Each structure stands twice: as structure tokens, then as C-alpha cells.
Amino acid sequence: MAEAVLAAPAARRSDWPFLLCYALAWAGATAGYGPLLTLLLPLRVAELAGPAAVPWLATLTFIGAVSASLTNIAWGWASDRTGHRRAWVAVGLVLASALLLALPLATTLPGLIALLVAWQAALNMVLGPLAAWAGDCVPDRHKGVLGGLLAFAPAWSGAVGAFVTLPALHGGPGVGFATRVAVLALIVVLSILPLLLFGPRLMPAQAPVVSAAATAPCAPTPTGPVRRMWLARLLVQLAEATLFAFIAYWFLSIDATMHPATMARIYGVLLALSVPLALLVGHWADRRVRPWRPLALLAALVALGLVIMALAPGKAVALAGYALFALAMAVFLALHAGQTLRVLPRPDRRGRDLGLFNLTNTVPSLIVPWLAVGLVPTLGFGALFLVLATCAILASALLLSIRQA
Template sequence: MVEPAPDELSLRALLLYALAWSGGAIAYVPFLTILLPLQVTVLAGDRIAVSWLAYILFAGAVAASLGNILFGYLSDRSGHRLGWVTLGLGISGALLLLMAHATSFVTIIVLVITWQLGLNMMLAPLAAWAGEQVPDRQKGLLGGLLAFAPGMGGLAGAVVTLPGLAAAGERLVLVMVMVTACVVPLLLFGPSRRPPATGSVPPDEGDGPGNQPGRAARARLARRMWLARLAVQIAEAALFSFLYLWLRRIDPTMDEFRTARVLSLVLLAAAPIALLAGHWGDRRNRPIAPLVVCALVASVALLAMAAARSLTTAYAAYALFGCATSTFLALHSAQTLRVLPRSDRIGRDLGLFNLTNTVPSLVMPWLTLALVPYFGFPGLFALLAMLSLCAVGLLSSLRLHP
């Protein structure tokens, strides 16, 4: 076995982190894509389920946005990342179990808000931990490993919705058990010392011959990375929460298990693609090239989804879109760690970057309500394809220094 360089993390440590990050995805993917929409549909009926879900997702996204920045900053100040992760794991797990007892719109929305706060108490310090630990030359590999997280989340959704396996409340218990099993190994066996891994610039450094790029240059790179991710994430957010409802428009017999199976297969297929693309970017020192290709493929897939009239066509177009966006988001998350301006505020800055994940959830419900009743899902997908092309333009000329 090849030993890592002194300032690199071992493969074991990277795998432990990737497993923990997968636990974070398992915590929210089955719930937000399948279990919550299903619970809302049962309580509200098909007629107003979209409206209920839109309001709930909006409130949850606001809580997630604020919570990620807050707990990232608090973990910066305390210096104990994994302690916050442990606390967030316990709080979010307890609140998730309470969801089964929600029988009204108000109860659900309150629980989702508090659950999002607890979940981001775990996720924000976990993301900052990677920023401190993983050197730039391992960022592509890290991104590839992170791509397995959405697939694990989708697979968890397929497992818990297996017919006859578990009732509604028992599904949430299964989710929590899987999350705990993924996160606890990092808490027990993860690296305890901080290597000099971040590429971020201390607060007193700026541009200069001996500091390439400096803090101002990194800030400019970060803004373009932020906008590109936002454009792609808006498209991804639409399918994340409305995939089940879109497929039911095409085929009213579509059920939650078939939707979860499609989602999990697509996300799992994206993982090896991202791993290969990330490794290629590390070896060739071209970390942005895979992002450009993925954004372009996503725009083409969205146009195909807009034209889909059968389940077969819809599955194929969504598979292309899901693989492209999952690869993009995983690799983008890792490469973002290279452009953070301040090494002493990694958690806070990642919280601001996390707005690209949560702001789309604030926008998409209202955009969906405005467009779908008049233009259907095809009109929505055509607009999202244009946004993905904007990401291509933002990233095409961007260069990250080695």
C-alpha cells in the first residue's frame, strides 16, 4: 500500500469522510424527495399537494440557509468541528423521527424548519472539516468520492420504500439508523490532527508575487464559482423536489417506489463518472474542464426532458441530466475549497457558498407555481436549460492555480 505524502490524507481518511458525507445525504434525500412529498400528498390530496410542498420547502430552505452560516461560523470560533457534527446528528435525528406524528400543515412546517437547523448543525462543520484537512491536489479525488453521497441518498430512498418493508413512521427510523451508521465512524476514527491542507489565504494576506492567487483574486474566483453553481443548482432543485410530481403528470400510475428507484439508479451511476472526472482533473491540473462539460450536458438533457412525452423518454433524459448535475455539484463542492479567501473563516464562507444550495429552494417553489400551471413542466425545463448554459459561460474562461 502506497503511503500518502506528509501533507496528504490517507485513502482511509478520505473514505471515512465520504461515508460521513453520504450519511448527510441519506438524512435529507429520501425525506425531501419521497417521504415528505408522499406525506403531504396523503394529508392534502393531489389537488393542493404542490402548494403545500412549495410553502414547506421555502420555509425549510430559509432555515437551512441561516443555520448553515450560523453553525459554520460557530465551528470556526470554537475550533471543534466534529463536536458540532455529533450534536447536529442527535438533534436532526430526533426531529426526523417526530415527522411521523405530524398531521397538519403547521406541524409539518415547524418540524421541517427545526429539522433543517439541526441537520445544518451537522453538515456545516462537516464541510469545513474537509476544507481544513484535504490538500488542493486531492480535491478532485475528494469531489469524486463525494459524488457517491447523492447515490447513497437515492439508494436509501429506494430501500425504505420497498413495498411491505416498513410503514411510514418506520421508514423514518430506518433513515436515521443509516445516517448514524455512516457518520459515527468518522467521529470515532477520523484524523485528529489538522494538516496544513487548506489553500485559503489568511486574513492579512493579499495579492502579490509571493502569494498567487491572493485573497482578492480568490474572492473574484469564488464569486464566479458561486454564480455558476447557483445556475446549475436551480435546475437540480426543481427535479429534486418535483421529480415525483413531474413523472405522475406523464404517467398517473407512477408510485413512490418506482420514483425512488429511478432516482437512486441515476445518482449511483453518476458516482463513478465523477470519480474518474475528478481524478482526471487532478492528474491534468484542469479542475474546471469537467464542470464545463457537465453544465453543457445538463442543458441538453433539460431540453430533452421538456420534449419528453413517455416514461421511457423521460427516464432517459432525466438519467442524462442527473448524471451531469450530480457530477458537477460533487466536483464543484471540492474545488470550491481551493478558492475560499480566509483560512480562519472556512465554516462561515462555506455557509455563504451553501446559499447556492438553499436559495434555489427559495426560488423554485414560486417559479414552479408561476410557470407549471400555464406552460407545464416543459416550459420550466426550457428556462432551466438556459440557466445551465449561463454556468458554461461563467466557467469556460476560469482558471484555478495549482
């Protein structure tokens, strides 16, 4: 019923402007936390904590992840209840920007943690409703292309991270951090503002379904595909989280002389290549109306890349395996995000349900350290990669078992 509403000529004319504005907004929101958590925050913690930086950063990261997980669900649910997304995104953007600008004012680690937790909550007031907004307005015929456009977000986040860490923005301890977070806040606002100004004001996909649900509250919903999509992403995210945390150590294990700048360039090139590849695969999935096959194939390619990395006889083959892994992973995560919107059974609970899906991004961070500590010291990275490849194969099988179109 919702699809019929979105198939109207007016909706068709508005599809692409919304898709492009949405992709820019999502990339901006991603840039809001990526460079801060991976680059700027560790440097600030080092300034304040000195030799104790590592345990403080671990504590801060854990508390921030818990805050992000819970508030993403809460704000998504709140936007479901009110029936509007724009206001939540706008208020969250104002609060997140203000708290981001306030971070340099924290001169103690407990104060920094308190501000970070508040900032995480405000940022997820943007992310939770923003994720659901796409489900409200993007019809199934564009879910693949939407996923392809979302692949732009990691590449944009990396570019923003490189920009805000330029030496020209360094003004000494504290001052440099303040300048960089101010630039970061400005980039985020400018990225999200077009969607707030020109995006649709209503939730056209929701009203008909809400009405149907109200008249038949006990009607069954297709939860099987939802569970399989959730578990498949969790299994694949285990591999992504592991490589994100330990990739530098693996690079050094195959070439002890590899410079960090070389590692960054390899990762950046692969992220850039993933954007057109994700768009092509997403467009194919939309044209053929076969959303699960590309995801299953990509999960299998993730597994193949990990097997090559585990068994590679030398550096060249290992890097080729990593290239296959990284490309397949980036495209998988982007397309999965788009196709998840296809299987959620209740548009009136879309924000809350997407918050639950967001747990697949945070739960692996709690599992990965124990997995790595248990395998790498005694059996090496090869054993770890083979375990992760098994997880990816299971994810591929789960996706192939989905029959809903």
C-alpha cells in the same frame, strides 16, 4: 502555505482513509434529510392534515428551508471561531438524532413544524462543520476525487429511502412513521461515527493561513473565482431544482401511461451510474490539475440534455436527453462541491463561506415555482427547458473564465 503542510508524508498516508470515511459520513448526513423530507414527512403530514396536506407541507417545507439556510451559515461560522469541527458534528448528531426520534411524538401540525425547525437546525450543526472539515484536511491534489466520492451521497440517500419505506416497516398510522425514523436515525449515526472516531482531530490547513491573515488583514483575496463558482452553481441548480420538482409531470407528458415505479428506476439507475463517472472525471481533473474544464464541460452537457428534451420528436429521444442531463447534473454537483473548497480565500472563514454557498441549494426552490407557473401552462415544458439550458450555458461560460488553478 496550507498545501505545503498537507503535502507532508504523514498527511499523504492519511489522505485515503479520511476521504473514504468522509464520503461515508457525508452520504449518511445526506440520507438524514433526503428520505425524510421527500418520502416520510409528506406521508406523516397526510396522516395529520388529511385533505389540507398540500398547503401544510408547502408551509413546512418553506419554513424548514429558511431554518436550514440560516443555521448552516451560523454553525459553520461557529466552527470557524472555535477552530474545531469534530465537537460540533458530534453534538449536532446527538441533537439531530434525538429530535428525529421525537418527530413521531408530534400529534399536531404546529408541533410537527416546531420539531422540524429544531431538527433542521441540529442537522445543520452536522452539515455546516462537516462540509468545512473536508476543506481543512483534503489537499488540492484530491479535490476532484473528493467530489467524485460525494456523488455517492445521492445514490445512498435513494437506497436508504427505498429501505425505510419497505412495507415490512409499516405498523399503521404513527407507528410506521416512528419505526422508519428510528431506522433512519440509526443509519445516519452509523455512517458518521467512523469519521468522528478516526478522523483527524485538528485543522491542519487552517493554522498557517490564519496566522498570515492575522499579520496582513488587509491583503486582497481572490474573490472573483468564488463569485463565479457561486453564480455558476446557482444557475445550474435552477435546472436541478426544476426537474426535481416537476420531473414526474414531464415524464407523464411524454408517456401518459408511465408508472411512478418506472420513473424511480430510471432515476436510480442514472444516480448509480453517476458515481463511477464522477470518480473518473474527478481523478482526471486532479491528474491534469485542470479543475474548471470538466465543470464547464458538464454544465454545457446539462444544457445540451435540456435542449434535446425540449426539442425531442419522441419518447426515446426525450429519455436519451434526460439521461444526458441527469448524469451530467449529478457529476457536476458532486465535483463542484469538491472544487469549491479550492477557491475559498480564507480557511478561517471556510465554514461560514460554505454556508453562503449552501444558499445555491435553497434559493432555487424559491424561484422555480414562479418560473414553472409562468412558462409551462402557456408554452409547455419545452420553453422552460430552453430557458434552463440558457442558464446552464451561462454557467459554463463563467467557469471557463476562471483562471485560478
